[in-house]
Amino acid sequence: MHEGKDQLIVHQHDPRYSLLRSLQSASGRLRSGKYIIEGIRHVARAIEQRAPIELLFVAPSVLSNPFGKKLARRIRQSQVPSIRLSPQLYRQLSLAAEPQGIGAVLRQQWFALSELKVARNSLWLAIESVDQPGNLGTILRTAEAAGVSGVLLLDAISDPWEPACVRASMGSLFSQKLTRCEIMEFTSWARRSGSTLVASSPRGLVDYSSFRSRWPAALLIGGERYGLSDQLLDAADFNLRIPMRGGCDSINAAVASGVLLFSLSSQRS
Amino acid sequence: MHEGKDQLIVHQHDPRYSLLRSLQSASGRLRSGKYIIEGIRHVARAIEQRAPIELLFVAPSVLSNPFGKKLARRIRQSQVPSIRLSPQLYRQLSLAAEPQGIGAVLRQQWFALSELKVARNSLWLAIESVDQPGNLGTILRTAEAAGVSGVLLLDAISDPWEPACVRASMGSLFSQKLTRCEIMEFTSWARRSGSTLVASSPRGLVDYSSFRSRWPAALLIGGERYGLSDQLLDAADFNLRIPMRGGCDSINAAVASGVLLFSLSSQRS
Numbered sequence: 292m293h294e295g296k297d298q299l300i301v302h303q304h305d306p307r308y309s310l311l312r313s314l315q316s317a318s319g320r321l322r323s324g325k326y327i328i329e330g331i332r333h334v335a336r337a338i339e340q341r342a343p344i345e346l347l348f349v350a351p352s353v354l355s356n357p358f359g360k361k362l363a364r365r366i367r368q369s370q371v372p373s374i375r376l377s378p379q380l381y382r383q384l385s386l387a388a389e390p391q392g393i394g395a396v397l398r399q400q401w402f403a404l405s406e407l408k409v410a411r412n413s414l415w416l417a418i419e420s421v422d423q424p425g426n427l428g429t430i431l432r433t434a435e436a437a438g439v440s441g442v443l444l445l446d447a448i449s450d451p452w453e454p455a456c457v458r459a460s461m462g463s464l465f466s467q468k469l470t471r472c473e474i475m476e477f478t479s480w481a482r483r484s485g486s487t488l489v490a491s492s493p494r495g496l497v498d499y500s501s502f503r504s505r506w507p508a509a510l511l512i513g514g515e516r517y518g519l520s521d522q523l524l525d526a527a528d529f530n531l532r533i534p535m536r537g538g539c540d541s542i543n544a545a546v547a548s549g550v551l552l553f554s555l556s557s558q559r560s
Numbered sequence: 561m562h563e564g565k566d567q568l569i570v571h572q573h574d575p576r577y578s579l580l581r582s583l584q585s586a587s588g589r590l591r592s593g594k595y596i597i598e599g600i601r602h603v604a605r606a607i608e609q610r611a612p613i614e615l616l617f618v619a620p621s622v623l624s625n626p627f628g629k630k631l632a633r634r635i636r637q638s639q640v641p642s643i644r645l646s647p648q649l650y651r652q653l654s655l656a657a658e659p660q661g662i663g664a665v666l667r668q669q670w671f672a673l674s675e676l677k678v679a680r681n682s683l684w685l686a687i688e689s690v691d692q693p694g695n696l697g698t699i700l701r702t703a704e705a706a707g708v709s710g711v712l713l714l715d716a717i718s719d720p721w722e723p724a725c726v727r728a729s730m731g732s733l734f735s736q737k738l739t740r741c742e743i744m745e746f747t748s749w750a751r752r753s754g755s756t757l758v759a760s761s762p763r764g765l766v767d768y769s770s771f772r773s774r775w776p777a778a779l780l781i782g783g784e785r786y787g788l789s790d791q792l793l794d795a796a797d798f799n800l801r802i803p804m805r806g807g808c809d810s811i812n813a814a815v816a817s818g819v820l821l822f823s824l825s826s827q828r829s
Contacts, residue, residue, distance in 0.1 A: 429812045438805030500826035536707030546818035553819045557769035
């Protein structure tokens with residue numbers, strides 16, 4: 292393993308590099324159960340949150356930041372395997388405008404519904420579908436900041452480990468409890484745990500700013516294009532509306548999540 | 561003008577196409593005072609809001625949607641010049657994953673500070689700087705939905721007519737009063753109009769959820785990286801904080817704008 296650290300990978304057909312590239316596709320991530328993070332800030336937060344780092348990759352000629360170099364040393368010292376990439380290969384992996392030359396492969400962490408402990412005043416977020424990965428990442432970041440206990444994904448396809456989502460989540464993936472389940476499983480979990488289901492919809496009956504929730508509660512967010520399905524709207528105990536002015540009929544799904552999550556969250560203190 | 565409508569532009573060095581391409585750069589937009597919108601939804605809203613359309617461009621072989629075709633006919637009937645582009649040239653102009661084949665050139669609309677009428681309970685948004693054009697566009701969309709009377713840009717560089725900003729604003733640019741001014745001009749405008757200046761900062765003293773504003777009011781938003789300048793923080797009457805939980809020390813600037821604007825807006829009704 293320590294020899295591997297010193298080998299510089301320069302060919303894109305090198306199997307270790309192919310493994311990294313495979314994690315840029317949904318099928319590669321699904322097959323391996325892993326994902327990529329990239330940049331100093333993300334790697335630092337992964338260490339801080341004790342996220343399961345499986346491989347470190349650096350581009351030595353790109354990584355000039357002293358703090359970044361320190362992070363790389365620290366990860367290597369904890370016996371995590373590491374590889375070194377040529378700047379060209381590194382840039383092909385990076386979404387950053389100015390790549391920092393450090394990244395890592397992490398193990399995806401999923402929780403089963405049965406593992407979620409629903410405390411008396413806890414707030415949860417259930418997402419039916421979100422169109423853009425960047426938006427999903429911003430929602431995950433917002434959810435952490437609002438003190439959400441866990442995020443439940445109610446569709447089969449949204450992929451929190453997609454690079455643009457990981458990037459926008461700003462490290463919130465490392466600490467967030469993520470669960471994927473069917474709508475039916477979710478609603479029966481909510482019933483069993485005594486959670487109030489709070490939906491959000493342009494046709495909601497209650498102005499969110501006058502709403503006071505019962506606890507525990509779960510906020511339901513739908514995709515920007517079609518909103519929540521009838522199945523979830525019917526299952527909800529309350530259906531909130533963010534009143535719109537001007538010619539607007541909708542706001543960005545991440546902004547709507549923020550408005551509602553912080554409003555709910557502020558009622559708990 | 562009517563002959564022009566039927567000419568299909570296929571060469572990228574055609575001067576009419578070069579004019580369109582020039583509007584993709586900041587310098588080209590600054591020089592001409594124009595900008596580009598693209599896609600059926602944006603064109604429809606521009607017509608609805610009577611935005612100053614100066615040129616229609618379509619790619620006839622891409623524009624298959626009947627509503628889109630109807631919009632194109634309607635614009636031509638109002639004597640607006642139009643050009644037709646080959647699909648290849650059209651795609652070079654479009655940010656859309658699935659281009660719809662219709663777009664327009666509009667005249668930028670800026671308002672002078674002296675033109676802004678400050679009604680007794682009006683809410684304004686002042687933006688010091690926002691790093692990403694997509695984020696700025698989402699903020700403009702959010703501001704319209706929250707019933708903001710106008711947006712003041714306090715830096716010299718942020719460009720609301722940048723294509724990614726225009727796209728994310730979802731047509732809010734057409735109805736929004738946009739002003740660019742210096743910080744000093746802004747603060748004396750606020751003083752003259754009796755507006756309360758409400759700043760937002762991670763080190764703010766007041767939890768936003770317990771804050772009740774005096775009116776009229778202007779919310780101040782800084783860039784995600786460095787926040788508001790000391791000059792604006794000092795000028796503010798109140799300095800609000802959105803309480804963060806988890807390991808988060810910040811949220812996305814557009815999400816923060818949404819949380820604060822809707823909270824302020826809901827106090828006015």
